[in-house]
Every structure is written in structure tokens, then in C-alpha cells.
Amino acid sequence: MEATKTTEAQFNRFLKSAEAVKDAIPIMDLAPRYIDLQRSGGNYLGLCPFHSEKTTSFYLYADTNRYYCYGCKATGDVINLHHRCGNFGTLWEAVVSLAEEFGVTLPQHSDRWHEWQDEKGRRWHKAEEVLARAYQRRYFRLFGGYLDSIEDPDERKTEAAAFYEDLYTLARLSASYRMRSGDHE
Numbered sequence: 001m002e003a004t005k006t007t008e009a010q011f012n013r014f015l016k017s018a019e020a021v022k023d024a025i026p027i028m029d030l031a032p033r034y035i036d037l038q039r040s041g042g043n044y045l046g047l048c049p050f051h052s053e054k055t056t057s058f059y060l061y062a063d064t065n066r067y068y069c070y071g072c073k074a075t076g077d078v079i080n081l082h083h084r085c086g087n088f089g090t091l092w093e094a095v096v097s098l099a100e101e102f103g104v105t106l107p108q109h110s111d112r113w114h115e116w117q118d119e120k121g122r123r124w125h126k127a128e129e130v131l132a133r134a135y136q137r138r139y140f141r142l143f144g145g146y147l148d149s150i151e152d153p154d155e156r157k158t159e160a161a162a163f164y165e166d167l168y169t170l171a172r173l174s175a176s177y178r179m180r181s182g183d184h185e
């Protein structure tokens with residue numbers, strides 16, 4: 001279960017990183033290191049790096065930021081080009097390499113990771129609250145004995161309620177301390 005979650009988080013991080021790299025780097029800026037390019041209108045073309053040819057059929061398209069070869073039908077984006085021509089073992093390595101070279105900031109964690117952190121925070125807060133209430137009841141039983149000496153029932157009731165509320169601050173501190181010392185069940 002945890003492993004699945006981790007894999008999913010990593011995959012999401014990869015997708016977001018790949019998007020960031022694709023958005024930031026024009027394929028025209030990367031391609032010249034692998035291919036001799038000539039201009040053709042707003043696009044570029046050259047000899048395909050993926051198959052042997054004598055006439056240029058490898059096109060780079062500015063509007064889609066992708067390549068397409070009319071000879072071998074190879075197609076892809078800036079990451080695929082770097083991955084294949086740069087001989088990277090994985091797409092992830094190609095993404096990281098491009099990000100470092102072109103100064104693209106990669107997302108550190110996925111949205112799901114942040115959601116999970118928020119969820120953990122909420123769970124922690126709730127556990128602390130439950131523990132604080134338990135301390136509050138315990139302290140009331142421990143220190144509430146003096147209430148029996150109040151003869152007037154209404155006065156006793158009012159004092160008991162006030163005392164119980166006052167104990168919350170102490171109970172909250174105790175719960176917080178116990179949670180942070182890792183001594184909670």
C-alpha cells in the first residue's frame with residue numbers, strides 16, 4: 001500500500017518535471033548539438049539522427065515544440081530527443097540533465113504529497129486534541145475534589161464548569177509535550 005503510494009507520487013513528480021522541462025526549453029535550442037539544422041520557414045529540418053538518410057526528412061516544429069521524421073516516423077519532444085541522442089538510460093535522467101543545463105526548477109513534490117502532509121497535520125492535530133481532552137478529564141478527577149466543599153449546588157456547578165475549562169490549557173500543554181516526545185500510543 002505504502003509502496004504503491006510512493007510509486008504514484010514519484011510518477012506524478014516525473015510527469016510534472018517533464019512538463020516543466022518541455023515548457024521551458026525550445027527544441028530548437030537543444031537540437032543543434034545533435035543535428036545540423038537548416039531553416040525552413042518558421043521550422044527547421046535536418047538529417048534524421050534515428051535512421052540513415054541522404055535527404056533531410058527530420059523536422060522540428062516550433063508551434064508544437066516536437067520533432068517528426070517523414071522517413072522513419074520517429075516523433076517526440078525535447079526530452080525524447082535528449083534521451084535518445086544523449087544516450088541516457090532513462091527518461092528521468094534526461095529530464096534532470098535538461099533541467100540542470102537549462103536552469104529549469106523542478107517541482108520537489110507532487111500535489112498529492114502536499115495533500116498528504118496536510119492530511120498528516122490534520123490527523124496529528126486531531127490526535128493531540130483527543131489526548132488533551134483525556135488529560136482534561138483526568139486532571140478534573142485528580143484536582144476537582146475541592147468542589148465537594150462548595151455547598152450551594154448552583155455555585156458548585158458554575159465553579160466546576162469554570163475549573164474544567166481552565167484545566168484545558170494545562171491538558172493541552174501536557175498532550176503537546178507527550179506527542180512531541182514520541183510517547184503517545
Ligand SMILES: [Zn+2]
Pocket residue numbers: 048049050051058069070071072073074
Ligand atoms: Zn528518421
